[in-house]
Amino acid sequence: MAAALPLKGLRVINFGWVWAGPVAGQTLGFLGAEVLKVESRARIDMTRSLPPFAEGVPGPERSLSNHACWAGNGSVSLNLKHPEAKRLALELIERSDVVIENFGPGVMEQLGLGYLDLRKVKRDIVMCSMPAAGLYGPLRNVRTYGLSVTSTTGLDSMVGYKGGGPVPVENAFSDPFVGIFAAFAILVALHHRDASGIGQHIDFSQQEAIMQMVGPAYMDYVLNGRIGAPKGNEHPLAAAAPHGVFPCAGEDRWISIAVPSDAEWEALIRAMGNPDWALAERFATRASRVAHIDELHAGLAAWTAGFDDRALAATLQAHGVAAAPVLNIADLHADPHYRARGTFIEVQHPLGFRETIYGAYVKTSRTVPDIQPGPVIGRDNERVFRDILGLPEERYRRLVEEQVIH
Secondary structure, three states, X not given: OOOOOOOOXXXXXXXXXXXXXXXXXXXXXXXXXXXXXXXXXXXXXXXXHOOOEHHHOOOOOXXXXXXHHOOOOEEEEOOOOOHHHHHHHHHHHHOOOEEEXXXXXXXXXXXXXXXXXXXXXXXXXXXXXXXXXXXXXXXXXXXXXXXXXXXXXXXXXXXXXXXXXXXXXXXXXXXXXXXXXXXXXXXXXXXXXXXXXXXXXXXXXXXXXXXXXXXXXXXXXXXXXXXXXXXXXXXXXXXXXXXXXXXXXXXXXXXXXXXXXXXXXXXXXXXXXXXXXXXXXXXXXXHHHHHOHHHHHHHXXXXXXXXXXXXXXXXHHHOOOEEEEOOOHHHHHHOXXXXXXXXXXXXXXXXXXXXXXXXXXXXXXXEOOOOOOOOOOOXXXXXXXXXXXXXXXHHHHHHHHOOOOO
């Protein structure tokens, strides 16, 4: 019999939206926490308007993007413009452990739901605020989306073709990264609360989380005065050569190869059959390979172009070389490794259609989470307001009619 999930009994109120907030809640939900998204039909979360839509039909309950990023979260619908909705939110928080939000600084205070407000009803509450630039500093009120965060952290400045301008990181790469980091911060604060009885307000800057990706380049500048720039296939710190993606047989098929040591380079030479060009003295050490990187990459690309990407990756792995096929989205869906691990799972949505979303990315040895797609708006209203808060049916129905619960 499977044991209870690690966070069973923990209740999280999630005011987050778009992607970072949902993923923070999702991570905790996959580990067993009861996570309740607070949303409203008066202001639909933008992820509910994002394609693709089930069966190609748009609608706030049919966005597959929303169902994936909000999996693991429940939903209660409160129109927080109504004072009575705010009182209900505070009553729910009084019975909860964690509050998540990723609005700009001051928004929760304007709603009467700032940290000091929450402490009045739940003294040991753990609140995680996830503004783009943190709760204080000159940029505290900056308006951002994912692109802005990767730009203001230096990440975009190092991505692109060698000698060219920056190429923005695809999509809101920062959001899920930030969400998982935030879940970790929440668990640390909960550990402290359990040990001390004291809650905390977590000031979680999305920028500072993403800056973990540029740490080596930042140190290179501080210590050596070098400013990182796009290098295409090259390793940003010249720590591997060859390093990059190389063409394979077939349409748009590629393989990634990274060779940081001379021993691994010798293994790659053996896998290639000891070609004369690779045995040249100018490729004997990593430093000399870096100095002749364009010639090195051209020779390797000419060789990889004759092979199937997966077969070649397997051959190079057998020789001790870090190589992998560059998988496209269709490859991911069919990949036997991801299928074996349940990385993507098919679920039944309450509206009747089936869809594929990602499964639990934190896997524990004794527990298996029950993954459900992101909820319809207000899925948990009756259970939360009638059972947990104990609202009489007459009052509950009145609040629904008055669009307080909406």
